[in-house]
Amino acid sequence: MSDARKRGLKKRIILSSHAHKRILRYRLAKEEVFGAFRSPNGVFDGYGGRKIIHKFKGNYVLRVVYEEDDQVLIVTVYPSRRVRYAKE
Secondary structure, three states: OOHHHHOOOOOOEEEOHHHHHHHHHOOOOHHHHHHHHHOOOEEEEOHHHOEEEEEEEOOEEEEEEEEEOOOEEEEEEEEEEHHHHOOO
């Protein structure tokens, strides 16, 4: 969680074209993606300074990869099997 989110400051959240394509491909609702950002089950460090949000849903985990500076750019989003990431 960023310092801004800890302080309750709101940042603009933008979907990359790739993330938008993934939402359509996996038939996800945008609200599901934004909801994961508002209420994550975990936030982990990714490559190149990116962050990865996990939101558990049944046997699956929704993974939201994002970059953050003065705004939040969601780079990609995809569901994965929960058992693959349960140890994080």
